[in-house]
Amino acid sequence: MEQVKTEDCAGESAGAFVFQSRPNHSLTRPQERLVFWSLAALCSAMALGFALMGYWLTLPFAGLEIGLLAWAFKVLRGREGDYEALMIEGDVVVLEWHVGTRGERREMNRHWARVACDCRTPGRNCRLSVSSHGRATEVGQYLSDEGRLQLAATLRSRLQG
């Protein structure tokens, strides 16, 4: 798991319940560019220097490493859009999640939705899910156990209310 931060844990507007959460990203795009290009320039300059002296076999390794670094930053960028959201409005419960290139939006009837929070030990290692029609969807991936327990209690009261 690489999630870090939960934003806007729960809020209400005009009777609707909205929960949104996303991972923390402390690296801004300009910082990312600075880090990547500084490392790439350093590696390339050194490899190129040796290559110009005839020791060219440093070049492919520098290239591979810069490629791996580029891939790593690309994956990090791809994760910037990760989020999970749960909305309860009227009789409709909407679940949305997006991780990397995968994502899903699921709607269920509030009266059929069931909240389950299973902890392996009391208050620890908890897994929160909302299920309907025999299919469970996990919620609160980016939350701590305390956060999941709190969200479970809120959801139960919301779904019953």
Place this chain on the structure above:
Amino acid sequence: MSDAAHAHDDHSHGHPSGIMRWLTTTNHKDIGTMYLWFALIMLFSAGTMALLIRAELFQPGLQLTNPDFFNQLTTMHGLIMIFGAIMPAFSGFANWQVPLMIGAPDMAFPRMNNWAFWLLPVAALMLMSSFLLPGGAVAGGWTMYPPLFIQGGISYDLTILAVHIMGLSSIMGSINIVTTILNMRAPGLTLMKMPLFVWTWLITAYLLIATMPVLAGAVTMLLTDRNFGTHFFNAAGGGDPVMFQHIFWFFGHPEVYILILPAFGIVSQIIPTFARKPLFGYASMVYATASIAILSFTVWAHHMFAVGMPAAAQLFFMFSTMLIAVPTGVKVFNWVATMWKGSLTFETPMLFAIAFVCLFTIGGFSGLVLAVAPVDIQLQDTYYVVAHFHYVLVSGALFAIFAGIYYWLPKWTGHMYSETLGRWHFWLSVIGMNIVFFPMHFLGLAGMPRRIPDYALQFTEFNQIATVGAFIFGFSQLVFLVLVLKTIKGGAKAADRVWEGAEGLEWTLPSPAPYHTFETAPVVK
């Protein structure tokens, strides 16, 4: 949020147990633990080789080994200690501590983290098994200089492959650490608020990423010289063996700082805790670390004054080497200033940290002596050099590792270690270490060459003293092993904030730190 049937990598739910847990784990704490155990096993393996070396050197003449096997021992001791013990130990610390210190739930690339670790035992197995090959293990020195490394048997190819694999592991680990530190810091934890240990690892990871392609290229060129008829370093074909030394040390000197910067970080965490004062000159410590890293690219040829180079080049490398003493001096000054008028207590981590400051400084000073080109030409390849780098790497890197383990072990295991055993380990190690390596200065000044199993009679007494010290130092590490095992098994319950003066996010967590931590990022004010 995801479909429960395709849930994310959550180890708390139905994760494998037994050996599969350790093979497949992506949890930073599990991987950190594996790195540390691996490093300890390698420390004992390479340490046993060191004891064999010292046993042989107890008296002149050949007792236990033949010269070739002796050189295999010295070569493998160096390679395994550097790539198998010290570097993985610091990676273990990084895995355990970096996410806890920056408020992240794990590393940025947990699966890559798993791969980075598991490459290491493969490489270590390759290295160690080369003892069983025809011709034995590599005997050309850990620096892999041609022509010896071009002429050796199959174990040389195996060693080159092992170095490649360890380099790949280091690159994957470093990219993971850089991305984790930069992208997963808790809100409010700006760069200049990061703990010094995190800073030193960030800079170390930069150094690793910058230098690893150079090492990979160098050893690949050795490989092609050996097997594919190229002549990069083969003088017989017009190649230049001295150029290998330039390329190797262009990697090798930054590597020295890769081995010591995380040690600076650990000590910079410990001293303020036991002095109950904030670290003196935090910003200057960060800039000093960065300066050391930058300067490390400009000093490589001080390892090879004896091969011959123009006077201007000798002067340049001499002065640039001396320049490194400035940021290093800043660090030593700041550690001492942190202790100055502090409310000091001397638990085992602090004892090791103080020993680090004193003894590493001795290693630094002998380095300054060697930086002087005319002196270095006299002392090159003598025991003075052996004394110098062991003061830097044993009382520097290794003592910082011990200090860090004593410091964070209660957080990792949930139990306090035995302070009595810790003190026994400390005093035996410090006394033993000085008995081994201090006389080597005199041996070197008297002209005893390194990597030789036999020696002139005049060197006997100091060698005997060093060997006695080596066995004291070596066997005292068994005390450490017993202490670690006892602490894992039980002991007094550790508080969340184990040390009264400890500051930082890791101390806000329960002891032992739960399997999953900081799933919700803390906010740092």
